[in-house]
Amino acid sequence: MSGLDTLTREHAHELLGDMLRIRRMEEKCAELYQATKIRGFLHLYIGEEAVAVGAMRALRPEDAVVATYREHGHALVRGVPAEKIMAEMYGKQEGCSRGRGGSMHLYDADTRFYGGNAIVGGGIPLAVGMALADKMQGRNRVTACFFGDGAVAEGEFHESMNLAALWHLPVLFCCENNLYGMGTAIERAQSETRLALKAASYRVPAWDVDGMDVLATEETTRRAAEAVRAGGGPHFVEFRTYRFRAHSMFDPELYRSKEEVATWKERDPIELFRERLRDAGLLTDEEDQALEAAAAEEVERAEAFAEAGTWEPVEELERFVYSDPVPAREVAS
Amino acid sequence: MSGLDTLTREHAHELLGDMLRIRRMEEKCAELYQATKIRGFLHLYIGEEAVAVGAMRALRPEDAVVATYREHGHALVRGVPAEKIMAEMYGKQEGCSRGRGGSMHLYDADTRFYGGNAIVGGGIPLAVGMALADKMQGRNRVTACFFGDGAVAEGEFHESMNLAALWHLPVLFCCENNLYGMGTAIERAQSETRLALKAASYRVPAWDVDGMDVLATEETTRRAAEAVRAGGGPHFVEFRTYRFRAHSMFDPELYRSKEEVATWKERDPIELFRERLRDAGLLTDEEDQALEAAAAEEVERAEAFAEAGTWEPVEELERFVYSDPVPAREVAS
Amino acid sequence: MTVATPNRPPAAAASERRTTTYREAVREAIRAAMRADERVFLMGEDVGRYGGCYAVSMGLLEEFGEERIRDTPLSESAFVGAGIGAAMVGMRPIVEIMTVNFSLLALDQILNTAATVLHMSGGLFNVPLVIRIATGGGRQLAAQHSHSLEGWYAHIPGIKVLAPGSVEDAGGMLAPALADPDPVLIFENALLYNHDGPAPDPEHPVDIASAVVRRPGSDVSLFTYGGSLHKTLEAAETLEQEGISAEVVDLRVLRPLDSETLLSSVARTHRLVVVDEGWKSGGIAAEVLARVVEHGLYDLDAAPERVCSAEVPLPYAKHMEEAALPSAEKIVAAARKVVGARG
């Protein structure tokens, strides 16, 4: 575990607070799913919060983020307003994707958040292309691409790693290894489970890190991101983490034991960090409660906003199949 | 270079003879292409003969072979009659694929030759499936899959390596690294050009060998094939070779220098082996001439057979889109 | 008026048979096929331990073991290609692709190899492969999980494309598909998995060559298949009450298309509506209209209509998705229009 020596109180509280924001928002999402306010597929990130929270802090506003369908946490800590995220899950037009994408397809231009991609591995080539554009236009930006252990089996992962390395592109490959791809354990999906070795076969520097330790994820991602920013070409970080909840709301979880889940829950990234901060005298009960209160308040605001949201008129159904006569907004080049 | 110590005269002559058979047949093909007897794309194997000749000797009749569009040599030394190969290139119905496949799609059931695949990388998953069938049915057979250095960039290579290793399947991956994929040098296509390292990232044992030394290709392939046959799971062999001719008949070869080609031609697998046999007293002028004569005679026979061949009636055009009422022949399971 | 039916002995009347669900019917068909033939195996993502994304294969791992109920990594192109290879050397694989959108990752193997190798090899190597693919919208899964590409796949020579809309067909089509020497794609509309209906009759395997009249009628023909079958039957009921007698024909087999049954229906009713959950332009409905105008132009008393999905990536929001999909109301409206049109 990375040390607390240099950690400021403020920084510590931000990290804990962000993890709590994700946790509380997603607990609410699960509740709202049962209440049928949210529909379709809902993939919760609960248990993995330290990854997105640590990683996002290593990125700058001008960087780009490409994520998967398990991206609520990434969107939230990247800066997409909770209101817009929740409204999206409600299918309201005030949602970040107008209610057209739902849980799996969160998009946001202000924070350069490029989805919300629900084809496993499908977002990886996009990240390569964004990094290529930056390189060709001489912009010093990083494109961070999140994907799971399951995605590593897809051909697109392989083709993209090779392209990024061959062309020395500023891509930060963030592999969230939660040990399962849906119901398939990594040992049943990968002949070589040490994913860092994959990166090596493309000459891509690889790091692996305890994904339950938010200080470690932040520090590792920052080093990797700086290496990319410094012109070091693509880097790969494997975050070792675990999904506490079912894959989606339809998953009976036949493929793993209650004991295994329980053991991992003992390494809950939030509780671990909370304890460490308390022990180090960096967190008082009051401060803790304040963070919880802030998270709760944000969730409430988000829910109220979503509830108050409106439905996109069906007349708009065919709008944006192609751009409006005035081209759709583009991220500044 | 592998030694001659254990090499019998007969064995030596077979190897040299087979290389000559390929060389002479393809020289004729080039001639017939100019004479417009052969059309479409024609990819010559000239310069790479030691790979197919050495590798095929390591296989048994019950094994399967999956090759690419540059497969004349593989088909010939695997045992597909030269007549049927040449007739195929003429588009005659006496051809091994009825004249429907041409140069890129040679097929033969008797020798378990499964193409002739012209989608780069497309044959690799097939080989995995054939090996899976053998494993499930308890047949101790090897499926040898040939592909080029260019194919290594395709996602299907990656997915297939993983599947074969994960399921411990009897696949022999034979990578013919001739340093170019069409006009693209391997350094411009692969971030890591030591292809054996790719295999390692799937836990697949890898070997590399001088593809210009027919004794080395035979010995290496035999060891690898035996390891597969012994239940060792998939193995990977990289054959370092070079294409003496253009990629296809349309290639102006702007991407490599005459000097480079000339240097490689000094390592012509046929001349190298011929010299070694002479020096070792394993080849007399008479024997050499006899081998040349046999090769020439075979080519003549093949050409005559193709010339005498007939055109498939156009009424048959739609036949075999689906199997005839009596199912099309299958290779015995 | 004669009702076109597949020419085989009539199956035991549906009423005499137990009811089951579409999901159960598929599962039982897989089970029966695997018991009957050791060359048959099921391969795909999460078909084993997870029990199948839509719980179709739940319980099969326990009976047949992991060799024959084979979980795969996320490698659509390679495991579909592996199914092709295994089929070429004597196995009878059933490959499951979780959702039709993901099948695009395997389309090279399906079109360039599975559909092609028999013809390209001059008849040497056939590919007795079955690929099952979940398809269709209506579940708020948005634009990367909801499309209906089965009609689009029907463009490809060398494969057969089945789209069971009834529980009987869902279960009954697998055995003949496995018996077929060539690649057969079976598209299962995921919304149907919970539907129940009469179980397949083992004595009378479904034929996979013909369309079938689900409901005879005389004023207008409603052609459809798969997920739209029930909406169309519902529309026919409504039309009945308005005194419009609608004939509902279930295409069932999208390739090869059973033109004969379709043309004979139009020859009886002289009016046509085609209902298809796929996108309109260039979908299966277009092919149906093309065949009718080529071979039955003078049978038409009115311009035919297509009720298809709006040409949009399916949106998440319920009201927007519903607006994009065919519905009984839309079918009724289209039928009224063609019946009302000048004759």
Place this chain on the structure above:
Amino acid sequence: MTVATPNRPPAAAASERRTTTYREAVREAIRAAMRADERVFLMGEDVGRYGGCYAVSMGLLEEFGEERIRDTPLSESAFVGAGIGAAMVGMRPIVEIMTVNFSLLALDQILNTAATVLHMSGGLFNVPLVIRIATGGGRQLAAQHSHSLEGWYAHIPGIKVLAPGSVEDAGGMLAPALADPDPVLIFENALLYNHDGPAPDPEHPVDIASAVVRRPGSDVSLFTYGGSLHKTLEAAETLEQEGISAEVVDLRVLRPLDSETLLSSVARTHRLVVVDEGWKSGGIAAEVLARVVEHGLYDLDAAPERVCSAEVPLPYAKHMEEAALPSAEKIVAAARKVVGARG
């Protein structure tokens, strides 16, 4: 009789313009676009050092360098996806896919992302990407290099599909495609690369929204595009000598289809033959017939005909391949048939 033409000032009469080849026209268009806009770059297999599989980009590497004339490894899915990503953040990539059969490896990126992201993101991110794909048969390249899938691609909402059949369009369509904010696929029939004709007129960019009447006529409409355009014009000549006046309409834009121009031609001639090198079932010709029967049923005096490729993987042998492809003779025979048919 009025001839439908794109509503734009008439281009300089072809006669006044220099002639060039289809290949040259495409190359010059790429060159011009790259000189005009530094965001434009060309990416694909062997577009650089090799000069392009069909020599289209020969010489461009020397002028623009390897950053902008970018050779890629064999990774269709990744480099097409990279093109999408680059387009989303401000570049204007031209991605070349060597042969349409290989494009299937990238279809997931094309359909699930390029065609979808704008709608799925609620209008936030558009994809100004151009993909050039060589298509078509007739070169004895057999079943994995010869198909014509452009009409099939036209099924996909969110993309535009162009199929230039003339030298002018081959060169003239690139600039408007690059100016388009959404993904545009341009299918170049490889047999046309050596054709020559009047060069594009920079003053009058080709519009990429409408079909165009290539030859006015009054007895029968012949609709076609791309590689079949010249066969169809040849057929029209032959028919002329038989006293049959054939109107040849070049679809040019397969998505969105210009129904108006097509329907107005049929309204004039009352007879229709659609010529398309794609497979017949479910191809673009089916969509054309469907629109005509939906909107122009009473304009038809005879059942229309489709002249398409035989539904087979294209064989290598010349005589077999020719038997599988549309030809002037087949078009003439079909036209005679529809003209002879009862009115």
